[in-house]
Amino acid sequence: MSKQSMREEAERLIRETMEKRNLVIKQGSTRIDAVCGKCGAPNRLAAERGAARVKFTCKNCGHRQETL
Ligand SMILES: [Zn+2]
Incomplete structure (x- = not known):
């Protein structure tokens, strides 16, 4: 296996993991x-279903709070 193909294989694995x-x-x-x-300020959050x-924490002013 050449260095080039090893690098391509590594990049493919990284891409699959991220997907x-x-x-x-x-x-x-x-x-x-x-x-x-x-x-x-509007804040987009990722929440568990x-x-x-x-x-x-507000990304604009840093105020910590909970959604209602
Ligand atoms: Zn704020």
Whole structure:
């Protein structure tokens, strides 16, 4: 096996692993659009499916809070 083909094989494995990981995230979680209660900035959150309340930190002002 040449160095070139070994590198291609390694890159293929990395790509497959990342694709699998993306799939898991898509299946196991949902997206929530939350508005910061302090500054009103929109925050896009990844939450576990069925989770009613999600703790998050506002990306704009850093205020820590939970979704309602
Ligand atoms: Zn905020």
